[in-house]
Amino acid sequence: MSNLFTVEIFNPEVTSWERWVKRLETAFKVFNTQEEVKLHYLLHYMGTTTYNVLCDKLAPEDPEKKTVQRNGTTS
Numbered sequence: 209m210s211n212l213f214t215v216e217i218f219n220p221e222v223t224s225w226e227r228w229v230k231r232l233e234t235a236f237k238v239f240n241t242q243e244e245v246k247l248h249y250l251l252h253y254m255g256t257t258t259y260n261v262l263c264d265k266l267a268p269e270d271p272e273k274k275t276v277q278r279n280g281t282t283s
Contacts, residue, residue, distance in 0.1 A: 213239045217255040247276045 215235045218228045232253065236246055251259060251271055262271055 213241065213249065215249075215253050217253055218258055219255070220258075247272070247274065250276055 213235065215232055216222075216228075218225065223231075232250065235241070236249070241249065251262075254262070259271070266274070
């Protein structure tokens, strides 16, 4: 098995956010992902459109300064 962390970019036309987050959490377990990088993977793999929506909702706060909650949301 490769040690390279990969997961499909979130696509709302293919799956729901909740199901995608469950798969991401599974990938975190498979690849023994450290807590301090989980947020960065989430922000990267959520894709550009979803990232832009998140940025708009959090503005003026920076998404990279948030923490990941169990359901894939930030706080």
